[in-house]
Amino acid sequence: MASKGDVRVxxxxxxxxxxxxxxxxxxQEACS
Known part of the structure; x- marks a missing residue:
C-alpha cells in the first residue's frame, strides 16, 4: 500500500x- 503522501501527490x-x-x-484562485 502506498502512503497517504503517495496517494495524494x-x-x-x-x-x-x-x-x-x-x-x-x-x-486555489478559482476557489478564493
Whole structure:
C-alpha cells in the first residue's frame, strides 16, 4: 500500500510536476 503522501501527490517527472503546481494554483484562485 502506498502512503497517504503517495496517494495524494504521486511522484511525477519534473515537467508534469510543474503542470500539477500550476493547476493547483489555478484551482486555489478559482476557489478564493
Amino acid at each position: 504521486p511522484p511525477l517527472p519534473s515537467g508534469e510536476q510543474t503542470v500539477w503546481v500550476d493547476v493547483s494554483a489555478l484551482l
